[in-house]
Amino acid sequence: MTGLSMSTPTIDLAALQTRVDTELHTFLVAKTRGAEDRSLPPDVPAALRDFLAAGGKRLRPLLCVLGWHAAGGQGDDAAVIRTAAALEMFHAFCLIHDDIMDNSATRRGRPTVHRSIATRHGHDQLGTSAAILIGDMALAWSDELLHSAGHPAHRLAALRRVIDAMRQEAIYGQYLDLMTPLGPLTDQEAALQVVRFKTAKYTVQRPLHCGATLADAAVDLHTALSRYALPLGEAFQLRDDLLGVYGCPDDTGKPVLDDLREGKHTVLLALAAQRADTAQRNLLNELVGNQDLDDDGAALIRIVLDTTGAHARVEDMITTRHAQALTALDTVPYPPSAAAALRHIAARAVERTS
Amino acid sequence: MTGLSMSTPTIDLAALQTRVDTELHTFLVAKTRGAEDRSLPPDVPAALRDFLAAGGKRLRPLLCVLGWHAAGGQGDDAAVIRTAAALEMFHAFCLIHDDIMDNSATRRGRPTVHRSIATRHGHDQLGTSAAILIGDMALAWSDELLHSAGHPAHRLAALRRVIDAMRQEAIYGQYLDLMTPLGPLTDQEAALQVVRFKTAKYTVQRPLHCGATLADAAVDLHTALSRYALPLGEAFQLRDDLLGVYGCPDDTGKPVLDDLREGKHTVLLALAAQRADTAQRNLLNELVGNQDLDDDGAALIRIVLDTTGAHARVEDMITTRHAQALTALDTVPYPPSAAAALRHIAARAVERTS
Secondary structure, three states, rough: HHHHHOOOOOHHHHHHHHHHHHHHHHHHHHHHHHHHHHOOOOHHHHHHHHHOOOOOOOHHHHHHHHHHHHOOOOOOOHHHHHHHHHHHHHHHHHHHHHHOOOOEEEEEEEHHHHHHHHHOOOOHHHHHHHOOOHHHHHHHHHHHHOOOOOOOOOHHHHHHHHHHHHHHHHHHHHHHHHHHHHEEEEEHHHHHHHHHHHHHHHHHHHHHHHHHHHHHOOOHHHHHHHHHHHHHHHHHHHHHHHHHHOOOOHHHHHOOOOHHOOOOOHHHHHHHHHHHHHHHHHHHHOOOOOOOOOOHHHHHHHHHHHHHHHHHHHHHHHHHHHHHHHHHHOOOOOOHHHHHHHHHHHHHHHOOOO | OHHHHHHHOOOOHHHHHHHHHHHHHHHHHHHHHHHHEEEOOHHHHHHHHHHOOOOOOHHHHHHHHHHHHHHHOOOOOOOHHHHHHHHHHHHHHHHHHHHOOOOOEOOOOEOOOOOOOOOOOOHHHHHHHHHHHHHHHHOOOOOOOOOOOOOOHHHHHHHHHHHHHHHHHHHHHHHHHHHHOOOOOOOOOHHHHHHHHHHHHHHHHHHHHHHHHHHHHHHHHHHHHHHHHHHHHHHHOOOOOOHHHHHHHHHOOOOOOHHHHHHHOOOOHHHHHHHHHHHHHHHHHHHOOOOOOOOOHHHHHHHHHHHHHHHHHHHHHHHHHHHHHHHHHHHHOOOHHHHHHHHHHHHHHHHHHO
């Protein structure tokens, strides 16, 4: 491994992303035409096209394709790309429902699906209801993408087991996330459990496993990929939590106050609450989850996160986990191009600003 | 066909229903144990157990099993029962999300899932968010039931095509239903389109097709079953619309004012609006969809439905469609026990009071 091979992965991630996006676009254009043919409203596929076109890191589809490469997948990758597209469609379902639950007004710099429909019809409840259904349809269509990918039966059966596990973990992760504010802010273990389910497993581990399954990988390889995926997924979410408080809205596409107003119990906040003195803890309890939080309040929270050392501690946790993920890559003779791309993804996940 | 065989189907529907319920219960008990083993909240499987235990007609699972019998299915029916259970789990997803969208407080005589959680935690938004996720999990778990049923690969692939079509139709039907109040109350065609997607296809046709697929039925048999299913499904929904206005809450398990307050545009209301004089139409426009509608207002609406002849016309439509469904049964040499059971189901669907 030379420095050169690490910085120039021979797997072209941008080209993969374009192919996944084209797959999604083509599928939804066909769905629009199918709706028109049956006098059904084109709003549902149109809303999903707009949502997907607005951006996103496409991390899950890329990891799916890399899981296939890591497991020695070669040759025709059309079914792999389509499976990757199915994962992104599933993710659209997650995000559209999450935005309703979090009452978020913007995502990727645009109005969220429920807000956009609510504004168009001047009716909040209609926006929420339509977005629930558009999310449900994204979930149903992610399966259609998967089942029409042309997988041989044994592989589809194995893939469905991974997908079924992934979906359960994603929904449990979201449920845990929803419920954390009912517990104490100091509960770091509860916050870490959310991270594990919602991000480590759902975002990183399972997409890799999906791809590996498509190359008929043995159990050992799944286990090896998990040793990379789980610490990296934790690092990814810890970075996300920091960006939610310290990020630049122009980069993240969402107002910086959203996360703090929601009051989700992150590892960052748990560490701060544990280390806070009485005055600091009162301040956190008063301001975190407060719908009227303003920039001045957020600045006060940031001071507590900094002075308690919670901010620095989370940066340390990210560094440690990033290193664990990289070490895990070195213990398996992955194809060098796959290993290089996984290193590149790891760097992007922990160093990003959006 | 003697009168005796018509009134005593040899397929024991009550016993089938019990087996489906046992399958669902066993699955959810295992999910509860699995959650506990992983320190996950048992609330999600518990909420689904409570929801399913509260009742329901189990029409879709029964039709699935009858589709299998109609197509000549014989012998071990364990995988058929599990598929039937998957359809009921999918239906739980639909109802839990529908109740959020309709803002319904009760279902089957009990608080709806979102209201029950909102009350427990004194937090409306939390109730809605948790119920969105519990519905999502029901959808994910309905697939798990399906994929773990032990179907041979060719059959599972065919079944997935039916299920994927069914889910798209159910979600489109619900979306159309949501949007009808934005159009004119007189639009009978829009109301009928909702009926076709939401009930005729989703509730009757696709469950029968699922069962027939499990007996490797040819396309002709699917077509023949559709000739029974589609008119019966329409009759079923038209009866539902009447029960929503004229039904007894003790039987239906929901307040009689709910449907009228929601303001969904049914065929019944469209017919009344078309035939109404100006005063009657003003009354309908004022009261249908009015959140403050009371019993006196509902009584006024009923008078309009009666005097315009809309009520009687819908009864006629139910009778005609019921007859069409029965005629369709006579054109195919179904196994007599299956035909008898399908006749019995048809009678129950159109003559019911709940």
